[in-house]
Amino acid sequence: MDSILVKGGGALNGQIPIAGAKNACLTLMPATLLSDEPLTLTNAPRLSDIKTMTQLLASLGAEVTSLQDGKVLAMSTHGDINTRAEYDIVRKMRASNLVLGPLLAREGHAEVSLPGGCAIGARPMDIHTDGLTKMGAEIDLRDGYLHAKADGGKLKGAVIDFPFASVGATENIMMAATLAKGTTVINNAAREPEIVDLATCLRAMGAQIDGDGTPTITIQGVDKLHGATHRVVTDRIELGTYMLAPAICGGEVELLGGKIDLLGAFCEKLDAAGINVEETDKGLKVARKNGRIRAVDVTTEPFPGFPTDLQAQMMALLCTAEGTSVLEEKIFENRFMHAPELMRMGADIDVQGGTATVTGVEKLKGAPVMATDLRASVSLILAGLAAEGETRVARVYHLDRGYEHVVRKLSGVGANIERIAGD
Ligand code: EPU
Numbered sequence: 222m223d224s225i226l227v228k229g230g231g232a233l234n235g236q237i238p239i240a241g242a243k244n245a246c247l248t249l250m251p252a253t254l255l256s257d258e259p260l261t262l263t264n265a266p267r268l269s270d271i272k273t274m275t276q277l278l279a280s281l282g283a284e285v286t287s288l289q290d291g292k293v294l295a296m297s298t299h300g301d302i303n304t305r306a307e308y309d310i311v312r313k314m315r316a317s318n319l320v321l322g323p324l325l326a327r328e329g330h331a332e333v334s335l336p337g338g339c340a341i342g343a344r345p346m347d348i349h350t351d352g353l354t355k356m357g358a359e360i361d362l363r364d365g366y367l368h369a370k371a372d373g374g375k376l377k378g379a380v381i382d383f384p385f386a387s388v389g390a391t392e393n394i395m396m397a398a399t400l401a402k403g404t405t406v407i408n409n410a411a412r413e414p415e416i417v418d419l420a421t422c423l424r425a426m427g428a429q430i431d432g433d434g435t436p437t438i439t440i441q442g443v444d445k446l447h448g449a450t451h452r453v454v455t456d457r458i459e460l461g462t463y464m465l466a467p468a469i470c471g472g473e474v475e476l477l478g479g480k481i482d483l484l485g486a487f488c489e490k491l492d493a494a495g496i497n498v499e500e501t502d503k504g505l506k507v508a509r510k511n512g513r514i515r516a517v518d519v520t521t522e523p524f525p526g527f528p529t530d531l532q533a534q535m536m537a538l539l540c541t542a543e544g545t546s547v548l549e550e551k552i553f554e555n556r557f558m559h560a561p562e563l564m565r566m567g568a569d570i571d572v573q574g575g576t577a578t579v580t581g582v583e584k585l586k587g588a589p590v591m592a593t594d595l596r597a598s599v600s601l602i603l604a605g606l607a608a609e610g611e612t613r614v615a616r617v618y619h620l621d622r623g624y625e626h627v628v629r630k631l632s633g634v635g636a637n638i639e640r641i642a643g644d
Contacts, residue, residue: 222615222616222617222618222643223617223618223640223641223642223643224613224614224615224616224617224640224641225602225613225614225617225620225627225628225638225639225640225641226611226612226613226638226639226640226641227587227602227605227606227608227611227612227613227614227636227637227638228587228610228611228637228638229470229585229587229605229606229607229608229609229610229611229612229637230607230609230637231470231472231635231636231637232467232470232471232472232635233466233467233470233471233472233474233606233631233634233635233636234467234472234473234474234634234635235474235475235633235634235635236474236475236476236477236503236633236634237463237466237474237475237476237477237630237631237633237634238477238478238630239455239456239459239460239463239476239477239478239479239504240264240266240267240455240456240459240625241262241263241264241265241266241452241453241454241455241456242266242414242415242418242453242454242455242456242457242458242459243266243268243270243271243456243458243459243622243623244316244388244413244415244456244458245414245415245418245419245453245454245456246262246265246266246271246274246294246453247270247271247274247314247316247319248316248319248389248392248396248415248419249262249418249419249422249451249453250262250271250274250275250278250285250294250296251274251278251319251320251322251323251396252323252396252419252422252423252426253278253283253285253296253297253298254278254281254283254298254302254320254323254324254327255323255326255327255396255399255400255423255426255446256298256426256445256446256447256448257297257298257299257300258297258299258446258447258448259295259296259297259448260296260297260422260426260448260449260450260451261293261294261295261296261448261449261450261451262293262294262296262422262450262451262452262453263292263293263450263451263452263453264292264452264453265291265292265293265294265453266453266456266459266625267290267291267292267625267626268621268622268623268624268625269618269621269622270314270316270622270623271291271294273310273313273314273317274314274316274317275287275294276310277306277310277311277317277320278296278298278320280303280306280307280310281298281302281303281304281305281306281320281324282298282300282301282302282303283296283297283298283302284296284297284298302324302327302328304324304328304330304331304332305331305332305333305366306320306321306324306331306332306333306334307334308334308365308366311333311334311335311336312334312336312337314336314622315336315339315344315389316389317333317334317336318333318335318336318346318349318389318393319389319392319393319396320333321333321349321353321367321369321393321397322349322353322392322393322394322395322396322397323396323397325353325358325369325371325376325397326376326396326397326398326399326400326401327400329370329371329374329375330368330369330370330371331367331369332366332367332368332369333366333367333369334365334366334367335362335365335366335367339594340555340558340593340594340597341553341555341556341558341594342553342554342555342556343554344553346367346389346390348383348384348385348387348390349387349389349390349393349394350367350369351381352379352381352383352390352393352394352407353369353376353393353394353397355379355380355381356371356376356377356378356379356381356394356397356398356401356405357371357372357373357375357376357377357379358370358371358372358376359372375401375402376397376398376400376401376402376442377401377402377403378398378401378402378403378404378405378406378440378441378442379405379406380405380406380408381394381405381406381407381408382408382409383407383408383409383410384409385409386409386410386411386412386436386523387411388411388413388415388416388523390411391407391410391411391416391438392411392415392416392419394407395407395410395416395419395420395423395430395433395438395440396419396423398440398442399423399426399428399429399430399440399442399443399446400442400443400444400445400446401440401442402442403441403442404439404440404441404442405439405440405442406437406438406439406440407437407438407439407440408436408437409436410432410433410435410436410437410438411523411524412434412435412436412523412524412525413523413524414454414457414483414524415454416433416434416438417433417434417454418451418453418454419433420433420434420438421433421451422449422451423446425449425450425451426446426447426448426449427443427445427446427447428440428443428446429441429442429443454483455478455479455480455483457483457484457528458528458530458531458596458623459623459624460476460478460479460483460484460505461484461487461528461530461531461534462531462534462599462603462624463476463630463631464476464479464484464487464491464496464498464505464507465531465534465535465537465538465603466603466606466631466634466636467507467508467509467634468491468494468496468507468509468514468538469514469537469538469541469603469604469606469607470606470607470636471509472508472634472635473506473507473508474506474507474508474634475501475503475504475505475506475507476504476505476506476507477503477504478503478504479504479505480500480504480505481498481500481505484528484531485525486522486525486526486527486528487527487528487531487535490517490519490527490535491507493515493517494514494515494516494517494538494539494542495509495510495511495512495513495514495515496508496509496510496514497509497510513541513542513543513581514538514539514541514542514543514581515542515543515544516539516542516543516544516545516546516579516581517539517542517546518546518547518548518549519532519535519539519546519547519548519549520548520549520551521548521549521550521551521552522551522552523552529550529551529552529553529556530596531596532548532550532556532596533556533559533596533597533599533600534596534599534600534603535548536548536559536560536563536570536577536579536600537559537563537600537601537603537604537607538603539579539581540563540566540568540569540570540579540581540582540585540604541581541582541583541584541585541607542579542581543581544580544581545578545579545580545581546578546579546581547576547577547578547579548576548577548578548579549575549576550575550576550577551575554575556594556596557572557577558593558594558597559592559593559596559597559600559601560572560577562590562591562592562597562601563585563590563600563601563604565588565590566585566586566587566588566590566601566604566605566608566612567582567584567585567586567588567608568582568585568604569581569582584607584608584609585604585607585608585609586608586609586610587605587608587609587610587611587612588608588612588613589612589613589615590605590612590613590614590615591614591615591616592614592615592616592617592619592620593616593619594619595619595620595622595623595624596623597619598614598616598617598619598620599620599623599624599627601614602614602620602627602631602638606631606636606638613641617640628640
């Protein structure tokens, strides 16, 4: 297994291009199942999760062709398809559950393996299945698979009140509802930019959707969707991650393609911590205002709140801030696995349930560390960039799931970072 070796200390200067969003692309790809005409995505990120989704869609009978070095995905799902999403693929990536709504809408039935938990929490699917049940699906769990069947072979519109604004459930129900009979209303829907991106793509395919980006989304079912070409929205989590690089190390970095409205709550916390974020005609420029970073308290929330997917990276910043910061994780029950690794680098962190108290230290010290998930992994790289000495981050396959060309992007702004093959 490869690892990443980081030598800390230097300031970072230059530009980093930001890719298309992993989490948008992973929900846009299953939308190909809703039409037998081609769907083409541009600005796709080059990630192993995208390869896993490609493999899953191919197993269902879709054709997915990767063009322009993976930046364009040309997809087509014509003719007969297979409706069973196998455990062997689904277990690798939870986002595989996003084929459930489209398969059910297209074929009237689907068999999708339950993904199981992961390093950050249990991650059940009750909000997805309760919504689909309201739309007339009968869903049983047998042999680890959800067996879903639409009453009369077609889903029906329904009013669905989510108990929590789940991103995946909003996406699954929104896709299912595009081909249902009648109108579906999702109350307490997720508002993430990836939801708006999916709605924009579905509208380009002929779907009738209103209210995306607000808590109430209305979808009027249509008989058929057609082909479209859609550009994947900028990855706000990759953006936020690299905004933290000059914040932690010093220097000034411009994030190409970045926009403040993708990360409003995050930018407010950076400002309070003493980091300047300026909009330019190409993206966002980030630098420290002056002196040491100040402690800030952070609570993760659904969009437009502070994203859970940036909590680990923010913790890396706050490890060397002046004062004590309190981080509350409200989305996932087990998302502080990076804390003990940061402590191996000299950080002062006390975790009690969903709350981490971080007391800033003057400097972190390099150490061999290990990541348990994607965001934890990149937080250790950020910490390593600011630490004294060498940090070796093992289990880099987590990183490959969500950050394309991480070594190239960070060394392009002057970071001392390399990938080491093997153990
Ligand atoms: N939840 C339920 N029941 C459900 C669905 C969700 O209890 O039926 C709970 C989850 O267990 C979790 C919370 O609700 O505690 C949030 O889950 P949500 O459904 O909103 O998340 P998701 O769709 O599974 C997406 C991203 C995650 C990101 C979350 C929250 C994708 C592919 N994944 O997951 O991204 O953290 O939204 O914003 O879009 C990552 O990229 O590192 C990542 C984990």
